[in-house]
Amino acid sequence: MLAMMDAAPTPLPAAAAVPAAPGGLPRHAAALLASLADKTVAVGIIGLGYVGLPLAVTTHAAGLRVIAYDADASKVEALRAGRSYIRHIPGHTTASLAASPRFTPTSSLADLTAAAVVVLCLPTPVGGHNEPDMSYVTGAAAALRGVLAEGALVVLESTTYPGATDEELVSILTDDRSGEGGRAEVGEGGGTTPICRRSRSPGTAQGGVVSPGPPGLLDGGVTPAAAAAGVAHPAAVAAAVLGPPPRPPFAVATDGGTTAGAANGGTNPEHPPTKSVPPLPPPPLPRLVLGTTLFLAYSPEREDPGNATYTNASVPKLVGGVDAVSGDLAVAFYTAAGFASPVRVSSARVAECAKLVENTFRAVNIALVNELKLVFSRLGVDVWEVLAAADTKPFGYMRFDPGPGIGGHCIPVDPWYLAWKAREVGGGCAFIELAAATNAAMPAAVVGAVSTALNGRRRAVNGSTVLLVGVAYKAGVDDVREAPALVIWDQLVALGALVCYHDPYVPVLPPTRRRPALAGVASVPWTPASLVGVDAVVVVTYHRCLAPWAALTGYTGPVIDTRNCVPTGMGLDIVRA
Numbered sequence: 001m002l003a004m005m006d007a008a009p010t011p012l013p014a015a016a017a018v019p020a021a022p023g024g025l026p027r028h029a030a031a032l033l034a035s036l037a038d039k040t041v042a043v044g045i046i047g048l049g050y051v052g053l054p055l056a057v058t059t060h061a062a063g064l065r066v067i068a069y070d071a072d073a074s075k076v077e078a079l080r081a082g083r084s085y086i087r088h089i090p091g092h093t094t095a096s097l098a099a100s101p102r103f104t105p106t107s108s109l110a111d112l113t114a115a116a117v118v119v120l121c122l123p124t125p126v127g128g129h130n131e132p133d134m135s136y137v138t139g140a141a142a143a144l145r146g147v148l149a150e151g152a153l154v155v156l157e158s159t160t161y162p163g164a165t166d167e168e169l170v171s172i173l174t175d176d177r178s179g180e181g182g183r184a185e186v187g188e189g190g191g192t193t194p195i196c197r198r199s200r201s202p203g204t205a206q207g208g209v210v211s212p213g214p215p216g217l218l219d220g221g222v223t224p225a226a227a228a229a230g231v232a233h234p235a236a237v238a239a240a241v242l243g244p245p246p247r248p249p250f251a252v253a254t255d256g257g258t259t260a261g262a263a264n265g266g267t268n269p270e271h272p273p274t275k276s277v278p279p280l281p282p283p284p285l286p287r288l289v290l291g292t293t294l295f296l297a298y299s300p301e302r303e304d305p306g307n308a309t310y311t312n313a314s315v316p317k318l319v320g321g322v323d324a325v326s327g328d329l330a331v332a333f334y335t336a337a338g339f340a341s342p343v344r345v346s347s348a349r350v351a352e353c354a355k356l357v358e359n360t361f362r363a364v365n366i367a368l369v370n371e372l373k374l375v376f377s378r379l380g381v382d383v384w385e386v387l388a389a390a391d392t393k394p395f396g397y398m399r400f401d402p403g404p405g406i407g408g409h410c411i412p413v414d415p416w417y418l419a420w421k422a423r424e425v426g427g428g429c430a431f432i433e434l435a436a437a438t439n440a441a442m443p444a445a446v447v448g449a450v451s452t453a454l455n456g457r458r459r460a461v462n463g464s465t466v467l468l469v470g471v472a473y474k475a476g477v478d479d480v481r482e483a484p485a486l487v488i489w490d491q492l493v494a495l496g497a498l499v500c501y502h503d504p505y506v507p508v509l510p511p512t513r514r515r516p517a518l519a520g521v522a523s524v525p526w527t528p529a530s531l532v533g534v535d536a537v538v539v540v541t542y543h544r545c546l547a548p549w550a551a552l553t554g555y556t557g558p559v560i561d562t563r564n565c566v567p568t569g570m571g572l573d574i575v576r577a
Helices: 027-037 052-061 073-080 091-099 109-114 135-145 164-173 234-241 324-336 348-379 383-390 414-424 430-440 442-455 484-494
Strands: 042-046 065-069 103-106 117-120 152-156 184-186 192-194 197-199 209-211 294-298 317-321 342-345 465-469 498-502 536-539 558-561 573-576
Touching: 027 294, 027 324, 042 052, 042 109, 052 065, 052 091, 065 109, 073 091, 073 103, 091 103, 109 135, 117 135, 135 152, 135 164, 152 164, 152 324, 164 294, 164 348, 294 324, 294 348, 317 324, 317 348, 324 342, 342 348, 348 383, 348 414, 348 430, 414 430, 430 442, 442 484, 442 536, 442 558, 442 573, 465 484, 484 498
Parallel strands: 042 065, 042 117, 065 103, 117 152, 152 294, 317 342, 465 498, 465 536, 536 558, 558 573
Antiparallel strands: 184 192, 197 209, 294 317
């Protein structure tokens, strides 16, 4: 097991911080390799969503101890009770986790001090102008820095731009650890002044915007100055994502006066109360040194929720270290964690770029067939028949199908990270941006098809009731992040339509960043009775359980089919869109 930090560590010069172990490895690296080999290592996972929870399941199944952290107390409580909040992770799996002494779900960041490996599985969305928003990751790293054990391996799995791991995370994790999170320090005249940290704005190449942390991260509740507009301080994000750090202890008294035990107003009758003084601050933690007391790597998640063929453990796992030793340790970790095929690449940047290429490839090809769908429709040609014909070629062709848009946590977002980085270094990704614009136009094309179909029946969209079938971003999952159905919903409402939905995987809409007002809206039943009074049906996501479409029996309104899945021969007015 890695040696953990003492309560009062003594700073060491960087050059002599950690002696090498026999064989040339730094002492902490050798210790971590040994603990991975005998599976006595504790693994911390920050973020228990669609990436973090499956990773926790796989790592625990491989025999490792898992400390699973999330600031969302409802997730932690669910895991403690053995309940799953992700549909494709069955309840018996989470029940097994809850019963295991090797699994600790927590909302206390301090518990991660015991982890020798920490994996960051946090959102990396884009902002209002499609610029990278790394605030969840940088905020978590800033908060983690104060509790991270010496010699720990930190791995980022979230999608990011090239250089984020070896620039941004290295800078944050190796920063001074003596005044974590905007700690208040005594200023002139006995007042308090928040320490400011530099936070790089994703929208500029230079960054360097100074902003203090939030009140919850300042000792004594000091109110900081306002942060610069549009810049998220890592400590501020840490407060939102990770929660505030433990509060300092109560003040103790001198000369037997007021004490922590007398916080209710009692005093020692034999000694008059004297002025309370704050406790002495803990000794400063030594800076972490990359390659000796800190190891850092990037390994992109390759989750495919609902995929019955490939599990996350069976998919080859790309691993790129910021340095050679970090890469070795990351490969050893994923091997010990049950991943069948870790694939070592030369650097974290190569792994970061590979992840962007994977998802950009899909986004661009989907955009191509989406555009062809519009062109062939105007030509009176069935795009689905065309694609089936092209798919008979056994080489040099890979089929992609058109749809109502793109969704999920990867395809609509990741290409923008590459395009932004390209602009930063003086290049451009016009191809990527054109594909993104094409895919983003698809929901409007579907709404146009609804309008045309209703106009053909002398009805306006305004005042019509439209049923959306399938709001998850893809078949077989309950994930609505960036789902095109929600964009279609917005556009129909803007035209005056009344919108309802059916999705067997999403019985109630969860809160989303962009559409919090839809949270709590419930799915309507999938029965002929529910379609009475519905003017148009739009099939957005084809869950296999919707077949054989008995609910549409006798329905006389238009059925807008965006997935080529509604069968002919039912006497329906089907419009392919």
